[in-house]
Amino acid sequence: MSSYKRLLSKIDGLEKKIDQLPSKKQKEIKKYFTYKEASEYLGITVEGLKTRIKRGQMYKVANNNRPLIAFSEIERFLNSQNPKILRDLKI
Numbered sequence: 001m002s003s004y005k006r007l008l009s010k011i012d013g014l015e016k017k018i019d020q021l022p023s024k025k026q027k028e029i030k031k032y033f034t035y036k037e038a039s040e041y042l043g044i045t046v047e048g049l050k051t052r053i054k055r056g057q058m059y060k061v062a063n064n065n066r067p068l069i070a071f072s073e074i075e076r077f078l079n080s081q082n083p084k085i086l087r088d089l090k091i
Contacts, residue, residue: 031071032061038069052077
């Protein structure tokens with residue numbers, strides 16, 4: 001019976017690990033940041049972010065007149081500035 005209990009505990013451990021894996025739905029969901037969140041992520045001020053948007057270096061999207069920055073846009077911008085940075089961050 002002890003081998004049976006060990007097997008059950010291993011199965012429970014695997015179930016917990018599977019539950020922690022991201023599902024396909026989570027991968028497909030686009031992430032958007034407010035100006036404040038995006039500027040903190042980039043390590044610049046909100047005004048600096050707005051300047052980059054005005055220059056056309058970054059693009060915003062609007063959701064009910066609320067400006068947002070897509071995570072993919074942040075990745076694209078970082079990659080255009082320094083392609084090595086994304087490899088180092090392992091995003």
